[in-house]
Amino acid sequence: MEYGxxxxxxxxxxxxxxxxxxxPWRDALPQGVLRALYFGTEFCEDLLPSAGEAAxxxxxxxxxxxEAVLLTPIVTPRGLQRLDRLLAALDGRGCxxxxxxxxxxxLRLLRSAYGDIPCRAGRLINRGLRDPRLAAKATYPSSALxxxxxxxRTLLRSYGVRGVETDPDLDGTYLSSQAxxxxxxxxxxxxxxxxxxxxxxxxxxxxxxxxxxxxxxxLCPALCRDRCLQVQRQDxxxxxxxxxxxxxYQVSAAAVATHLRRCDRVVLHExxxx
Amino acid sequence: MKxxxxxxNSAEVMPLLQAGADxxxxxxxxxDWQQHxxxxxxxxxxxxxxxxxxxxxxxLAVAAAAEHPVYVALNAPWYxxxxxxxxxxxxxxLLATGAAALIVADMDLLLTLTAAGYAEKLHVxxxxxxxxxxxAAFFRDLGVARVILPRHLTLEEIAAVGVDKLELEAFxxxxxxxxxxxxxxxxxxxxxFCLEDGADTTDLATETTERYAFWKWTLNxxxxxxxxxxxxxxxxxxxxxxxxxxxxxxxxxxxxxxxxPRKEKAVEIAARALRIxxxxxxxxxxxxxxxxxxxxxxxxxxxxxxxxxxxxxxKCPEExxx
Numbered sequence: 001m002e003y004g005x006x007x008x009x010x011x012x013x014x015x016x017x018x019x020x021x022x023x024p025w026r027d028a029l030p031q032g033v034l035r036a037l038y039f040g041t042e043f044c045e046d047l048l049p050s051a052g053e054a055a056x057x058x059x060x061x062x063x064x065x066x067e068a069v070l071l072t073p074i075v076t077p078r079g080l081q082r083l084d085r086l087l088a089a090l091d092g093r094g095c096x097x098x099x100x101x102x103x104x105x106x107l108r109l110l111r112s113a114y115g116d117i118p119c120r121a122g123r124l125i126n127r128g129l130r131d132p133r134l135a136a137k138a139t140y141p142s143s144a145l146x147x148x149x150x151x152x153r154t155l156l157r158s159y160g161v162r163g164v165e166t167d168p169d170l171d172g173t174y175l176s177s178q179a180x181x182x183x184x185x186x187x188x189x190x191x192x193x194x195x196x197x198x199x200x201x202x203x204x205x206x207x208x209x210x211x212x213x214x215x216x217x218x219l220c221p222a223l224c225r226d227r228c229l230q231v232q233r234q235d236x237x238x239x240x241x242x243x244x245x246x247x248x249y250q251v252s253a254a255a256v257a258t259h260l261r262r263c264d265r266v267v268l269h270e271x272x273x274x
Numbered sequence: 275m276k277x278x279x280x281x282x283n284s285a286e287v288m289p290l291l292q293a294g295a296d297x298x299x300x301x302x303x304x305x306d307w308q309q310h311x312x313x314x315x316x317x318x319x320x321x322x323x324x325x326x327x328x329x330x331x332x333x334l335a336v337a338a339a340a341e342h343p344v345y346v347a348l349n350a351p352w353y354x355x356x357x358x359x360x361x362x363x364x365x366x367x368l369l370a371t372g373a374a375a376l377i378v379a380d381m382d383l384l385l386t387l388t389a390a391g392y393a394e395k396l397h398v399x400x401x402x403x404x405x406x407x408x409x410a411a412f413f414r415d416l417g418v419a420r421v422i423l424p425r426h427l428t429l430e431e432i433a434a435v436g437v438d439k440l441e442l443e444a445f446x447x448x449x450x451x452x453x454x455x456x457x458x459x460x461x462x463x464x465x466x467f468c469l470e471d472g473a474d475t476t477d478l479a480t481e482t483t484e485r486y487a488f489w490k491w492t493l494n495x496x497x498x499x500x501x502x503x504x505x506x507x508x509x510x511x512x513x514x515x516x517x518x519x520x521x522x523x524x525x526x527x528x529x530x531x532x533x534x535p536r537k538e539k540a541v542e543i544a545a546r547a548l549r550i551x552x553x554x555x556x557x558x559x560x561x562x563x564x565x566x567x568x569x570x571x572x573x574x575x576x577x578x579x580x581x582x583x584x585x586x587x588x589k590c591p592e593e594x595x596x
Binding site for chain 1 (some may be wrong): 288333351353354355357358379380381382385386389396401403404406407408409410411412413426427428430431434435451452453454456457459460461464465468469470471472473474475476477478479482483485486578580581583584
């Protein structure tokens, strides 16, 4: 098993990647070597890093001998242009990095304009069920169940994609049961439940006339960068967090045994981040 | 430039054609679905509450629609093992019995149907979250006929998504989503997750959660079915001139599970607004016509129901009366 770390800031790396997790996870996860540093955003184009910030992550990864992986979200036309400029700037600075894409348009951009940048299919490509109301009583399947997504994997291979990433959905058969040229990557310990552009945190800094639908397309001050709010719903006992425009829930260590048997790399998140 | 209406049974076809529908979509579940895939939904809605009963009634609907196309949604965001194979076979059967196209979201199903030669009979569901021109080109290159845009795009963004040789469909009336439908990994089968969202978040200002609750109330038809018989939910009618200028091919009226009277009124008001837009009318003229029919003027004047509230934000060069 190898590890990646998803950090909010380009700061000192722990000696053991599991150190960023809480106790149950530190004990439950196998030993392994840190191989990658993840940064960027999977859920909100307003949180795409500046070229300087991204380059700092790349430099930190490079100094530690790690793969730098830029996480990218689903993007609007403007977000696609912004990402294009970011990729060009990093390329121009000679940064070495991979891109985890969650938008088919981003994959197309990468293959048409940045053919040398390795890419990975991000966790939003997997649209499997992750419902915290059902997660508490979910019976995770045995690893003997057939894989789903074979056609998808064939398509990804045809685009030269190097990895398939997910968090622990309730189905457990998205990552292939067999190792292949597509590295299987599992993000822990948070699964996303739902996301969207109508962000409560953005609305906090907006007027009534710029909130939710009326605020679409307007720039966001990104007050969520260092903020993660607890959510306590009546219909589930599982802890949830609102981080920016996305609701996450914490997966139990016991629930991911099946997933761990189907993965080559675990990416540990220091906290829920959009 | 068509009004796309939802169907739940063949008896709805004629009334909806008379109300102004140009094309139809419906849900249909394979008869042996539950045996293979349990409680999972085949098309994002319950088979009984929102779907056409069986293949025989579907064939009656196709016959009644005559030259008006009927599309079938097979658009769950993912399927359990075996589901894709079952639906690929069922989809082929539907196309053979008169479906004009299949609406698909799951990539494995889409790729399976494409490999079987049905690409030009596929519409990519809004659940696939196609939000930029490169994504549209990606799907166009797979050979599909149409992409259904997600709800939460501005008019400016919609105008920038279009690419050659690909039809675009946009939401026009009813049934909002709090989150991005394609990025909501919860299931309505366990209850509507977003209804309970907001108030239980710690450290949010009360004013923000109240604003959120009001906005969600508008997405859910303002707590009532209709005003003057017309649905009182999310509405993009005033944006029709801009959507037409952006090359949108089809305008979707949502609500497969709704009653026929509500569907008729929704299609009627959509068709009326489209006639105004086609004859050169602008957003203000459409809004006045809509308020005259629907009432609830303050909701329109405050842009509270707007799918595309940016219609009031900037001038449209192609539309002098904007």
